[in-house]
Amino acid sequence: MGMPEPDPFSSLLLPPANETAEEKALREQHELEAQRTSDRIDEQIKLERAALKKQKGIVRVLLLGQSESGKSTTLKNFRLKYARTAWKQERNSWRSVIQLNLLRSVNTILDVLQAEMDGEPVDRPTTSTSSDLVAEGEDVDGVEAAMSVEDKHAEESEESDAGVGLEGMGLEGMISIGNEDAAQARMGKSGAGTPNTSPSPTSASPSTLLSSPLLSASTAPTSPNPNSPVALPSDGPLTSHHQLLKLRLGPLRRVEMDLRRRLGAGAEEDYGVTPLGTVTNTQVTSASNNVGAGTGTLVAKRSRPEFGVREWKDALVNGQQGATYHGRGSQHGHGRASELGHGSQVGHESRQVVEAGERGDVDEATEVIASCREDMKALWMDPIVRDVLKKRRMRLEDSAGFFLDDLERIATRTYEPSDDDVVRARLRTLGVQEHRIQFDQSVGQNQFFSSTLGQDFGKEWILYDVGGSRTIRHAWLPYFDNVNAIIFLAPISCFDERLLEDSRVNRLEDSFLLWRAVCTSKLLAKTTMILFLNKCDLLKRKLKSGILVKNYLPSFGDRTNDAPTVVRYLREKFRDILKQHSPEPRVSYFYPTSVTDTKATATTLKTVRDSILREHLKSADFV
Ligand SMILES: Nc1nc2c(ncn2[C@@H]2O[C@H](COP(=O)(O)OP(=O)(O)OP(=O)(O)O)[C@@H](O)[C@H]2O)c(=O)[nH]1
Numbered sequence: 001m002g003m004p005e006p007d008p009f010s011s012l013l014l015p016p017a018n019e020t021a022e023e024k025a026l027r028e029q030h031e032l033e034a035q036r037t038s039d040r041i042d043e044q045i046k047l048e049r050a051a052l053k054k055q056k057g058i059v060r061v062l063l064l065g066q067s068e069s070g071k072s073t074t075l076k077n078f079r080l081k082y083a084r085t086a087w088k089q090e091r092n093s094w095r096s097v098i099q100l101n102l103l104r105s106v107n108t109i110l111d112v113l114q115a116e117m118d119g120e121p122v123d124r125p126t127t128s129t130s131s132d133l134v135a136e137g138e139d140v141d142g143v144e145a146a147m148s149v150e151d152k153h154a155e156e157s158e159e160s161d162a163g164v165g166l167e168g169m170g171l172e173g174m175i176s177i178g179n180e181d182a183a184q185a186r187m188g189k190s191g192a193g194t195p196n197t198s199p200s201p202t203s204a205s206p207s208t209l210l211s212s213p214l215l216s217a218s219t220a221p222t223s224p225n226p227n228s229p230v231a232l233p234s235d236g237p238l239t240s241h242h243q244l245l246k247l248r249l250g251p252l253r254r255v256e257m258d259l260r261r262r263l264g265a266g267a268e269e270d271y272g273v274t275p276l277g278t279v280t281n282t283q284v285t286s287a288s289n290n291v292g293a294g295t296g297t298l299v300a301k302r303s304r305p306e307f308g309v310r311e312w313k314d315a316l317v318n319g320q321q322g323a324t325y326h327g328r329g330s331q332h333g334h335g336r337a338s339e340l341g342h343g344s345q346v347g348h349e350s351r352q353v354v355e356a357g358e359r360g361d362v363d364e365a366t367e368v369i370a371s372c373r374e375d376m377k378a379l380w381m382d383p384i385v386r387d388v389l390k391k392r393r394m395r396l397e398d399s400a401g402f403f404l405d406d407l408e409r410i411a412t413r414t415y416e417p418s419d420d421d422v423v424r425a426r427l428r429t430l431g432v433q434e435h436r437i438q439f440d441q442s443v444g445q446n447q448f449f450s451s452t453l454g455q456d457f458g459k460e461w462i463l464y465d466v467g468g469s470r471t472i473r474h475a476w477l478p479y480f481d482n483v484n485a486i487i488f489l490a491p492i493s494c495f496d497e498r499l500l501e502d503s504r505v506n507r508l509e510d511s512f513l514l515w516r517a518v519c520t521s522k523l524l525a526k527t528t529m530i531l532f533l534n535k536c537d538l539l540k541r542k543l544k545s546g547i548l549v550k551n552y553l554p555s556f557g558d559r560t561n562d563a564p565t566v567v568r569y570l571r572e573k574f575r576d577i578l579k580q581h582s583p584e585p586r587v588s589y590f591y592p593t594s595v596t597d598t599k600a601t602a603t604t605l606k607t608v609r610d611s612i613l614r615e616h617l618k619s620a621d622f623v
């Protein structure tokens, strides 16, 4: 065995034979620098890999669906189950929001009474809009016509395994309907982004009459005020007792405005008078048609403006800060979230409010609400008032943020919201809100390849909660990139309702179109799709009350008009749309839900979480 051949390169790497000491020192210095640069690059690569690994470990979920479909409520369920500490810290901060929800219902009743006293004609029976105030109506001229195109196509397509056959509208079409300009136009004079601070005309008379803000029921006038603009029609069901109740509850209009101002981080959308009417089929899918240009008679339904926020944390901090300041006697307690920070500040302020309540030293709004409790109860329990609400088709019980059955508990000086109250509280979302949740256990911890994925894989989730009304859907697009799963909320109880922002459009139909647009998107082709067929509890109630699905969805035909059958039927419709319009086969899950039921939702979320993680794991190419 001979000597191995010398490496031809090694001679090239050797220092020159005749190297001087100076040259040697210089060479070694260069070599040292080169080594340092190489180490720095290695370190950089290591950091980038770790960051990439961490990024890949983060699960991103987008909550989509029309307004009032239950997106924020689903998010609250996630936080209630998986972010307990933050949830507990924030719970009391929802008090002002819940008070506002309550006052909105009370003031709606007062509006209805006023209309009755004024002898305003009753709206023609029609479907409700998606307003928080759900109008009741068995007869629904127009909607059947509106839905019939959809169903004709659907029936045709059922044979060919096609989904809902409405004229196609791409995602861009769906999310750009009603752009900012349209929103501005609809918002009336207060405009987007500007809290409406001018007193509403309806609030003027009672609060001017009853000048003390803390006027309690016992100090309210005991006879109808001569300045009152209202004269009771002699043949109406309402009596001077109702007139009196109305006057005594007058201060609540101002308190509602104060609470709006205090929470004030967002914008109000004042829909004012919403025209409703019979529409033709083409109107349903065409945003450019004139409202009511169809065959039916126009009617108007008044709706109190709803409160919405861009950042609900800001609103919560503002609400708490205002409440605390008032408790200390300040007249101007409108704290700014940005100056206060979030999280612990919210918890701290909450404790102060509760302690203040225990000392009998509470903010003005709470004081007025507590002092009006008996009158509010008398109003809500009054059989004549209930009759008037029924006659005027106001079904407050099914509306968002309904707390009138909890007056005894909520209208007190020491009220602390329960978990359920917070879940049911309504705070409309404007824009896109990002919520981070740290799960206790990562997927890597119970998988044998945790060393490859890292211990933190799947531990951090980012949930994006978007505003669902048509005017703000354009803000969704940038979030389609790089998202692992979409939870799409379709409120299936709304088969007989119309959109608040466009009363020509049936809500179920809007959900179908939106779902189809999302399924069609190429950007989302690889995204796991999870559909919540939501508001099953309301669906059950509606069907029990005798409302027939086939009156709105003729293709439902003579199937049994019960919840399981309707859910099955609609699930198939949504499934067909997904199959037909997804650019490539994809993973999808369908769940019937009632996301205000926190216990049942917790079980669903666990399954959802596991499936999202499973898919996330599959799609992560290991770095
Ligand atoms: N009864 C019942 N109410 C529900 C259900 N899901 C949501 N709600 C209520 O419906 C209202 C609207 O729910 P949100 O979660 O605020 O709706 P959203 O989709 O976030 O609406 P935007 O923020 O306007 O896009 C709230 O008052 C909820 O309490 C449900 O399954 N059953």
Ligand SMILES: [Mg+2]
Binding pocket: 071, 072, 073, 427, 428, 429, 465, 466, 467, 468
């Ligand atoms: Mg929301």
